[in-house]
Amino acid sequence: MSASATVTSSPFTRAVVNSMRKLYPESLADKSFDNTGLLLEAPFNPTRRQKNSVLLAIDLTKAVADEAIARKASAVVAYHPIIFRGLKTLTFNDPQQQSLLRLASEGISVYSPHTAVDATPGGMGDWLCDVVTGTTTPSTPSVAFQESSSSKLYSAPTYPQPGPVSPSSTTIPHARSTIHPSPAPVPTGLEDAGMGRLVTFNDPQPLTTVIDNIAKGVGYPGGIPIAIPQSASVDDIKIRTVGVCPGSGSSVLMKGVKQIPDLLFTGEMSHHETLFAIENGSVVVALAHSNTERGYLRAVMKDKLEEALKGEWEELRKREGEGAEASLKEIYEDGACEVHVSEKDRDPYGIMVRQK
Known part of the structure; x- marks a missing residue:
């Protein structure tokens, strides 16, 4: 099987996952209840490239999924796991599963670190x-x-x-x-x-x-x-x-x-x-x-991940790029590396203030 036909996530997504695991080791998560790690590994299609971009959010809502798709991100780092328990089905009847299916179809993976952070x-x-x-x-x-x-x-x-x-x-x-x-x-x-x-x-x-x-x-x-x-x-x-x-x-x-x-x-x-x-x-x-969680994304995680990801992506490009097929050369030649904080992510509860 050729490299281009192998079912895998995109090289940049793998760099994102490796960076998150180094910054926030999964072994530190509370596995008694938590479900951390790579929750959705979207298949990589080199003929339809995503940007070398990752979107940070607390919750993976429909609005955040829409934002990731519009940005053509390669991955979403959603602090809260959208999958907590085993799934018996994965269908459009569930609105949260809709988001996962849509992201997968667009080649966007989802990583959730939660209690490791x-x-x-x-x-x-x-x-x-x-x-x-x-x-x-x-x-x-x-x-x-x-x-x-x-x-x-x-x-x-x-x-x-x-x-x-x-x-x-x-x-x-x-x-x-x-x-x-x-x-x-x-x-x-x-x-x-x-x-x-x-x-x-x-x-x-x-x-x-x-x-x-x-x-x-x-x-x-x-x-x-x-x-x-x-x-x-x-x-x-x-x-x-x-x-x-x-x-x-x-x-x-x-x-x-x-x-x-x-x-x-x-x-x-x-x-x-x-x-x-x-x-x-x-x-x-x-x-x-x-x-109590959202501010950390912009205050700390964005810069930490950006720095770690640049090094990880550069190393992966050198390691895998030299022997890559001609159809994949352009992907490994792209040194771009972007980390964005979601503009749509918010807590479900807002405050309505009584007018004087």
Whole structure:
């Protein structure tokens, strides 16, 4: 069988997958429930070339699939796995399966890293630490999505989208630790891997200062859902420890810990878990699941993947390009390498603000 007839994903897609696996080792993912890795390997057709481009998103929705197809991307890196459980069928009757089938037909593969990004040092957990400590803030407030509303009482829903970030000169002095270290063995150099992070400020900080840092770091949402003890006032609360976990964080921040942190910063928690936390004297900030995740794509992952991918693609071109068939030469001669963050990706929940 000739190389051009071999069923495989595109060379550039393989470079994307190799780069993601080096940046966020799949062995660090929580395999007790998660489904990480290459979830859709689209067949490569050299006669219909995709661009050497990858699209980053939190969720693979129809809108994101449309965007990837319009961009002629080679791959989508979707943080959340669109396939969590085994599929008995793959048909157009399911709207999410429609997206997978459409992407496959266009030659676009899908890779999902999920909890490998959470656990890896320098991953999403550490970015949330940067947010609460004021280490990085967006350069400008940005609300990516806002539609018109005919309501006389409430604004149209808004969906926060963090803008470009820049280092801050006012980082609050603090220490960091991993709440649930990854079980051995872990890859060399990633000894601090694990789920959840605990920030311990050198000196207790006003809750309002931490809230302002959160707002800046996640793109100035239209509202901050917060739960505080009923006997307390926001202006009087001081915070020494902050537990952070992207997405749904109660099992990471509250179970198997010696003491619940002063502030639990996550995407979502159940009603009863939140009540338990505030009755314990803690504060909960839950922004909606993916609003604690999306900013990482633009703040960290885009540049990390771009740098790793350039090296990986150059190496693959040299290794495979020399002996490639004439029909594939043009593909290996193309040194372009692009990483984009989705403009359509957003959390399902927006905020409609009451008009004065």
